[in-house]
Amino acid sequence: xxxxxxxxxxxxxxxxxxxxxxxxxxxxxxxxxxxxxxxxxxxxxxxxxxxxxxxxxxxxxxxxxxxxxxxxxxxxxxxxxxxxxxxxxxxxxxxxxxxxxxxxxxxxxxxxxxxxxxxxxxxxxxxxxxxxxxxxxxxxxxxxxxxxxxxxxxxxxxxxxxxxxxxx
Amino acid sequence: xxxxxxxxxxxxxxxxxxxxxxxxxxxxxxxxxxxxxxxxxxxxxxxxxxxxxxxxxxxxxxxxxxxxxxxxxxxxxxxxxxxxxxxxxxxxxxxxxxxxxxxxxxxxxxxxxxxxxxxxxxxxxxxxxxxxxxxxxxxxxxxxxxxxxxxxxxxxxxxxxxxxxxxxxxxxxxxxxxxxxxxxxxxxxxxxxxxxxxxxxxxxxxxxxxxxxxxxxxxxxxxxxxxxxxxxxxxxxxxxxxxxxxxxxxxxxxxxxxxxxxxxxxxxxxxxxxxxxxxxxxxxxxxxxxxxxxxxxxxxxxxxxxxxxxxxxxxxxxxxxxxxxxxxxxxxxxxxxxxxxxxxxxxxxxxxxxxxxxxxxxxxxxxxxxxxxxxxxxxxxxxxxxxxxxxxxxxxxxxxxxxxxxxxxxxxxxxxxxxxxxxxxxxxxxxxxxxxxxxx
Numbered sequence: 379x380x381x382x383x384x385x386x387x388x389x390x391x392x393x394x395x396x397x398x399x400x401x402x403x404x405x406x407x408x409x410x411x412x413x414x415x416x417x418x419x420x421x422x423x424x425x426x427x428x429x430x431x432x433x434x435x436x437x438x439x440x441x442x443x444x445x446x447x448x449x450x451x452x453x454x455x456x457x458x459x460x461x462x463x464x465x466x467x468x469x470x471x472x473x474x475x476x477x478x479x480x481x482x483x484x485x486x487x488x489x490x491x492x493x494x495x496x497x498x499x500x501x502x503x504x505x506x507x508x509x510x511x512x513x514x515x516x517x518x519x520x521x522x523x524x525x526x527x528x529x530x531x532x533x534x535x536x537x538x539x540x541x542x543x544x545x546x
Numbered sequence: 547x548x549x550x551x552x553x554x555x556x557x558x559x560x561x562x563x564x565x566x567x568x569x570x571x572x573x574x575x576x577x578x579x580x581x582x583x584x585x586x587x588x589x590x591x592x593x594x595x596x597x598x599x600x601x602x603x604x605x606x607x608x609x610x611x612x613x614x615x616x617x618x619x620x621x622x623x624x625x626x627x628x629x630x631x632x633x634x635x636x637x638x639x640x641x642x643x644x645x646x647x648x649x650x651x652x653x654x655x656x657x658x659x660x661x662x663x664x665x666x667x668x669x670x671x672x673x674x675x676x677x678x679x680x681x682x683x684x685x686x687x688x689x690x691x692x693x694x695x696x697x698x699x700x701x702x703x704x705x706x707x708x709x710x711x712x713x714x715x716x717x718x719x720x721x722x723x724x725x726x727x728x729x730x731x732x733x734x735x736x737x738x739x740x741x742x743x744x745x746x747x748x749x750x751x752x753x754x755x756x757x758x759x760x761x762x763x764x765x766x767x768x769x770x771x772x773x774x775x776x777x778x779x780x781x782x783x784x785x786x787x788x789x790x791x792x793x794x795x796x797x798x799x800x801x802x803x804x805x806x807x808x809x810x811x812x813x814x815x816x817x818x819x820x821x822x823x824x825x826x827x828x829x830x831x832x833x834x835x836x837x838x839x840x841x842x843x844x845x846x847x848x849x850x851x852x853x854x855x856x857x858x859x860x861x862x863x864x865x866x867x868x869x870x871x872x873x874x875x876x877x878x879x880x881x882x883x884x885x886x887x888x889x890x891x892x893x894x895x896x897x898x899x900x901x902x903x904x905x906x907x908x909x910x911x912x913x914x915x916x917x918x919x920x921x922x923x924x925x926x927x928x929x930x931x932x933x934x935x936x937x938x939x940x941x942x943x944x945x946x947x948x949x950x951x952x953x954x955x956x957x958x959x960x961x962x963x964x965x966x967x968x969x970x971x972x973x974x975x976x977x978x979x980x981x982x983x984x985x986x
Contacts, residue, residue: 413755413773413775413780413791414751414754414755417754417755417775417776418754420776420777421754421776424776475776475777483903484865484885484887484903485887485888485901485908485931485932486758486759486931486932486976487759487800487801487813487844487845487858487887487888488842488844488845488858488860488865488887490772490779490798490800490801490844491798491800491813491815491820491842491844492842494798494815494820495842498815515777515778515797516797516798517774517775517776517777517778517779517797518774518779518798519756519774522733522756522758522774523731523756529906543776545777
């Protein structure tokens with residue numbers, strides 16, 4: 379009986395892990411004539427939310443970094459994510475957008491896929507810590523939004539990162 | 547342009563007899579083989595414009611337009627008229643008045659002349675190309691009652707005919723490029739003719755989003771692209787006017803590309819990996835799976851038959867170029883070693899151009915399917931990325947940082963000297979050729 383229950387829990391967990399990026403996309407397909415307007419409104423509301431959250435938004439926004447061509451979480455990244463999971467539990471109304479970024483050495487399209495893996499790695503970890511998948515979304519910027527445009531290891535290591543934006 | 551066309555019809559009629567003779571001669575005179583592994587360059591020079599009456603103010607402008615067009619042809623070396631003893635001047639309006647000796651002494655292979663005659667607008671202009679050694683007329687065209695606005699098209703049409711005569715292909719002069727320009731914090735799609743004309747902005751997301759990876763439909767009427775928003779990626783589809791934005795069943799939407807049958811193929815993450823799917827016509831659902839495994843699969847590119855798909859996969863570690871036979875299902879590796887991305891399959895299905903990481907940047911390589919060999923065709927400096935084959939399967943556009951910032955250059959699959967395509971102020975990247983030239 380116990381093992382059946384365990385199997386059921388594992389199946390549910392798997393389903394939840396597979397659903398990143400899909401959860402908010404159940405209504406797929408319709409044209410968005412006013413995409414710009416929706417995006418503008420969303421960004422304005424997110425700015426308001428960040429102001430309201432104050433210090434907590436700063437803590438939620440702490441970035442994590444990755445090694446070259448890797449997407450596994452380093453111990454310090456796990457610590458940062460653990461703190462985020464605690465905050466998320468304190469503020470159950472908050473959602474979190476996880477942004478995956480890469481350095482400038484790869485090419486754009488492959489880096490979008492790599493950035494997605496980095497964002498997903500952090501999101502999966504947060505789910506393991508009990509954050510509901512519905513509270514998380516992931517978006518990859520690949521190498522399109524570098525923090526440091528420099529062409530050296532110092533710049534590259536800054537750019538290989540996940541950023542976190544509180545949302546609603 | 548209708549008026550120009552009717553004028554051209556008259557012009558063609560006027561030169562019909564001459565053209566018949568010209569074409570039959572041309573076949574056994576100069577010809578350039580662009581199918582081979584590269585070719586020697588021919589010396590070409592333009593005469594100063596000759597006016598049979600008053601010289602129109604824009605006569606020199608037409609010469610400059612033609613000169614710029616000729617500079618895009620890697621098999622031509624455009625000489626200056628100062629290279630010719632006494633200058634490249636015409637003594638009179640008639641072809642038989644030309645003294646070919648100074649041109650011959652300067653080792654000129656081809657001479658292009660422009661003779662202006664009084665008429666409506668700027669007047670009528672007769673453009674001719676001669677083979678200097680044999681003194682034969684290769685091409686002669688009259689464009690009647692032209693205006694200044696029509697001169698770029700006159701230059702393109704004449705050069706297109708000249709290139710077609712020399713190489714059998716001239717479509718590059720009518721090909722269009724979609725590309726990406728940064729706009730504030732975001733990125734937008736633009737388009738431009740292959741010779742840098744008719745620059746136009748396609749999307750206007752500005753700071754709100756990043757529109758990247760444009761790709762044309764095979765009828766040249768639509769452009770699909772990735773739109774990166776603040777919480778998800780979307781599929782953008784432009785067919786004139788404002789682009790439509792579609793939400794797909796994946797927050798990751800990478801490298802959309804039209805298949806020849808009008809279907810969009812795109813890399814999505816639906817099952818925990820980035821795989822390549824075809825979409826249904828409403829873009830609501832996936833219609834089929836083109837490549838799916840536990841690795842990253844992105845950047846599909848197709849030949850015009852729709853049977854061959856080049857794509858990137860890191861199934862063997864580094865990202866590399868693979869080819870899938872969509873009718874049989876077999877997959878084989880194309881690029882041989884290292885980090886290889888951004889494949890562009892030539893429309894004829896014979897070649898794949900791609901970026902290979904080398905040193906501090908990337909270089910463009912071309913893989914030939916028949917011989918299973920790859921060849922470097924760009925040499926920096928800086929980083930050369932995102933190659934795109936032109937409709938003729940000969941020219942290749944790519945983005946490069948060689949001149950500071952990022953700009954778009956044109957080379958050939960033989961690696962001939964690259965020429966910058968004017969794209970206006972600021973960076974320009976991710977060029978994508980229209981696979982089929984738009985009809986008039």
